[in-house]
Amino acid sequence: MDLAGRVVAVTGAARGIGRALAVAAKARGATIVALDQDAAGVEAVAAGLGGQAFALDVGDAAAVVAILARIEAEIGPVALYCSNAGILERDPDPDLATSADPESWARSWAVNVMGHVHAARVLVPLWRQRGGGAFLGTVSAAGLLSQIGSATYSATKHAALAFLEHLAIAHAEDGIRVAALCPQGVDTAMLGAASAAARDGVLPPGAVAEAALDGLASGRFLILPHPQVAAYARRRAGDPERWLAGMARLRRAMRAEPDS
Numbered sequence: 001m002d003l004a005g006r007v008v009a010v011t012g013a014a015r016g017i018g019r020a021l022a023v024a025a026k027a028r029g030a031t032i033v034a035l036d037q038d039a040a041g042v043e044a045v046a047a048g049l050g051g052q053a054f055a056l057d058v059g060d061a062a063a064v065v066a067i068l069a070r071i072e073a074e075i076g077p078v079a080l081y082c083s084n085a086g087i088l089e090r091d092p093d094p095d096l097a098t099s100a101d102p103e104s105w106a107r108s109w110a111v112n113v114m115g116h117v118h119a120a121r122v123l124v125p126l127w128r129q130r131g132g133g134a135f136l137g138t139v140s141a142a143g144l145l146s147q148i149g150s151a152t153y154s155a156t157k158h159a160a161l162a163f164l165e166h167l168a169i170a171h172a173e174d175g176i177r178v179a180a181l182c183p184q185g186v187d188t189a190m191l192g193a194a195s196a197a198a199r200d201g202v203l204p205p206g207a208v209a210e211a212a213l214d215g216l217a218s219g220r221f222l223i224l225p226h227p228q229v230a231a232y233a234r235r236r237a238g239d240p241e242r243w244l245a246g247m248a249r250l251r252r253a254m255r256a257e258p259d260s
Contacts (some may be wrong), residue, residue, distance in 0.1 A: 001134055001177065001217050004029030007076045009068075009114065011058050012085035014041030016061035016188035017138060017181075021082045022049055024213050033078075038084070058085045059110030064118040077130065080216075083116045083137040084181075088153045094255065112156035114254050116163055124171060132175030136216055137164045141184040141229045147237060148251045157208050168221050177219065181212045184226040186205055201226055 005100030008025040012018035013034035022045060036042035039055035046053035052075060054067050071078060087108060091136050093099035115135050126132030140147070143157035161180055168178035185202040208225045216224035224230055236243040 001080070002029075003080065003213075005031065006082045006204075007031045007071065009071060009078050009084065010082040010084055011035045011036060011056065011119075012138070013045055013053075014038040016209050017183070017186060017205045018082070018084040019045050020209035021084060021136075021212060021242065022046075022051070024081070024206070024209040025082075026051070027214065030080070031075065033075060037129035040106060049176070051169055058083070058115030058118065059107075060249040061114070061118045062120075064115075065122055068119065068122045072126070078123060079135065080136065081119055082136045082138070083119055084136075085111060085115050086138060086140070086157075087111045088150055090146070093150060093219075097151050097172045104152055108152035108156045109159075110155070113123050113159045113163065116160055120163075120167060121175040124167065124176065127176050128171070128174045132164075132177075133165065134177040134179070135164075136179045136181060138181045138183075138210060138212075139164065141182050141224075141226065143180070145228060149245065149252060165221075177216060179212070179216045179221055179223055180225045181207060181208070181215075181225075181228060183208045183211075183224075184229055186225075189192060201228070 003025055008030040010018050010022045010032065014036035018036065022034050025047045026032050032046065034046040034051055035056040037055060037057050042053040042055065050061045056067050057063055068078065089104050089108060091099045099228045105136060116154055117139065120135060123133060123135065137160060139161045140157045142154055143161035145152040148158070148245045164178055164180045171178070183203065186208050187202050187204050203225055211225040231251045
């Protein structure tokens with residue numbers, strides 16, 4: 001899609017993939033609105049791009065409604081919303097998949113799932129009235145596969161992908177583009193808590209952002225910056241038992257390594 005002169009809002013924009021998405025969209029002529037809980041960090045990103053910044057907790061429904069209303073009134077209609085904010089919390093006990101407490105589950109659900117839902121509840125009706133818009137959700141390869149060492153991340157990323165699929169199906173005839181960005185290893189602060197992804201090729205955030213915008217422009221729903229993820233997903237679907245056995249072996253190998 002042509003972003004020149006159009007408003008692009010990016011969550012989780014203070015660093016990592018979010019910052020890279022803001023930079024890539026700016027390079028394509030967009031007006032950037034950077035959103036993040038880190039007020040100082042997101043202000044710095046926006047200042048460097050000639051855009052505007054707002055502090056935002058994407059898990060707070062009322063805050064999302066208020067910020068999107070301000071953007072629409074003060075800056076312009078949002079053409080592309082990059083719903084990128086996410087959190088990864090490891091299982092507290094690496095030997096026990098059920099060790100995450102209810103608070104960890106609630107935090108992960110609020111950000112990794114409801115962050116998308118809250119924004120879509122505001123934007124989809126507006127885009128239907130206007131005849132179009134685009135929603136790019138950063139999910140993760142974990143949404144197609146799994147995340148060794150984090151039950152909360154695995155489950156919420158699967159749920160996020162399912163929600164984006166639902167949007168894409170329901171609003172295919174409304175001119176609304178929906179895409180799910182599912183990278184594997186990316187050189188960000190989160191990678192330290194996702195060591196399995198680091199074993200299979202690590203991309204810089206800029207490469208992931210370019211893949212995301214290119215995929216969106218070409219009309220793709222599932223955007224896979226790491227092409228091997230498609231092969232893994234096919235194996236998982238074709239022979240679940242073999243895939244599970246392989247993942248269990250990988251987990252055992254990781255657990256046997258120092259500082260894993």
